[in-house]
Amino acid sequence: MPVYLDHNATTALEPRVLEAMLPYMQSLYGNPSSLHRYGRAMRTAVEHAREQLAGLLNAQPEQIFFTSGGTEANNLALRGYAAAHKPGCLLISAIEHPSLREPAFELRDSGWSVDEIPVSNQGVVDTDAAAELMRQKTPSLVSLMHANNETGAIQPLESVAAMARSTGTAVHSDASQTTGKIPVDFKALGIDMLTVSAHKFHGPPGVGALVLKQPAQIKPLLIGGGHEQGMRAGTENLPAIVGFGAAAELARQEMDSRAAHMSKLKAKLEKELHHIPEICIFAEQAERLPGTVQFGVRGCHGETLLLQLDRDGIAVSSGSACHSDVQEPSHVLLAMGVEPELALTAIRVSLGKDTNTDDIDCFISSLNTIVQNFRTSTVRVRNSHMAPV
Numbered sequence: 001m002p003v004y005l006d007h008n009a010t011t012a013l014e015p016r017v018l019e020a021m022l023p024y025m026q027s028l029y030g031n032p033s034s035l036h037r038y039g040r041a042m043r044t045a046v047e048h049a050r051e052q053l054a055g056l057l058n059a060q061p062e063q064i065f066f067t068s069g070g071t072e073a074n075n076l077a078l079r080g081y082a083a084a085h086k087p088g089c090l091l092i093s094a095i096e097h098p099s100l101r102e103p104a105f106e107l108r109d110s111g112w113s114v115d116e117i118p119v120s121n122q123g124v125v126d127t128d129a130a131a132e133l134m135r136q137k138t139p140s141l142v143s144l145m146h147a148n149n150e151t152g153a154i155q156p157l158e159s160v161a162a163m164a165r166s167t168g169t170a171v172h173s174d175a176s177q178t179t180g181k182i183p184v185d186f187k188a189l190g191i192d193m194l195t196v197s198a199h200k201f202h203g204p205p206g207v208g209a210l211v212l213k214q215p216a217q218i219k220p221l222l223i224g225g226g227h228e229q230g231m232r233a234g235t236e237n238l239p240a241i242v243g244f245g246a247a248a249e250l251a252r253q254e255m256d257s258r259a260a261h262m263s264k265l266k267a268k269l270e271k272e273l274h275h276i277p278e279i280c281i282f283a284e285q286a287e288r289l290p291g292t293v294q295f296g297v298r299g300c301h302g303e304t305l306l307l308q309l310d311r312d313g314i315a316v317s318s319g320s321a322c323h324s325d326v327q328e329p330s331h332v333l334l335a336m337g338v339e340p341e342l343a344l345t346a347i348r349v350s351l352g353k354d355t356n357t358d359d360i361d362c363f364i365s366s367l368n369t370i371v372q373n374f375r376t377s378t379v380r381v382r383n384s385h386m387a388p389v
């Protein structure tokens with residue numbers, strides 16, 4: 001049986017979510033902007049999904065703007081903010097996802113200065129450094145992800161948001177990896193913008209949202225139709241939005257039990273991993289997502305391990321799935337001060353609500369064999385380079 005341990009990359013569509021979506025892919029249709037009964041029925045479905053997502057995030061439904069996913073929401077937050085304000089300073093953490101980093105750095109071309117807040121060796125943003133940078137740079141916007149997609153380290157978002165509020169700095173957070181997994185309370189966090197993605201918590205891919213405290217703070221990227229209160233033009237992806245709402249509702253009801261289940265399995269996994277010589281679990285001392293473990297085994301190249309695990313039917317990620325075709329050490333691990341050689345050994349295991357103990361046993365058994373073979377063959381190669389005596 002194949003074993004899927006890559007839930008931070010994407011999750012399986014939950015059957016109850018599919019059930020909610022199916023009528024909107026079969027018999028129910030209509031353009032939500034149309035005034036007739038078909039259109040009105042679809043408008044009701046979109047607004048119901050908005051309420052379901054608002055319920056999960058403790059936001060007002062009218063603060064939620066549907067997008068095509070986390071990537072678009074991150075782009076909209078930064079580019080939309082820059083389009084509505086004169087160039088200033090943007091602070092981002094050193095461990096942001098590429099969908100945030102790249103639009104951030106691109107803003108330099110339009111006169112923005114962009115600085116990175118460093119993280120500790122546990123992959124957590126240094127709040128003293130954040131305070132100092134805010135004092136020196138007086139940024140107009142700070143973007144700090146809620147938890148990192150590679151290490152799972154949860155960030156001190158509330159503290160950074162409180163600092164920013166005291167200086168009138170706007171705050172965005174990418175909560176793509178936390179939504180549906182741990183509580184995300186938009187109101188209590190006191191931030192201005194929040195990114196969410198549905199497929200990270202058993203919703204469909206290709207749908208996400210940007211939550212905005214004050215929509216007037218940003219300008220839309222897509223115009224021409226006035227959809228989403230003029231924030232994002234384009235006919236709504238109805239089945240996906242309905243699925244997003246259903247996934248949010250289920251996550252709200254089941255979050256605690258899912259998290260408890262994953263935490264238990266994570267503890268078992270880490271206990272077993274510690275028996276492997278020369279293993280390093282990254283961000284081990286940090287508060288992390290319930291299902292995320294990133295580690296490296298010295299001398300065992302991460303991508304090679306990944307491919308060998310794949311041969312045994314086990315799916316994991318090396319570094320981050322979004323740039324796993326690039327053979328460079330992860331910028332997240334480098335920012336934590338991990339040596340490049342060790343960073344290249346990184347494997348990320350991310351558990352899901354349906355992962356079970358057999359999956360963990362199977363992974364550990366396969367990993368042990370691969371690492372042993374790796375070591376034996378490395379010794380063999382090393383010996384074969386020796387001059388014959």
Ligand SMILES: Cc1ncc(COP(=O)(O)O)c(C=O)c1O
Pocket residue numbers: 008009068069070071072074097099145148149174176177197198199206207208322
């Ligand atoms: C932290 C983070 N932000 C953003 C994204 C992008 O989300 P999407 O796949 O919905 O575009 C991802 C997905 O890998 C992610 O992990």
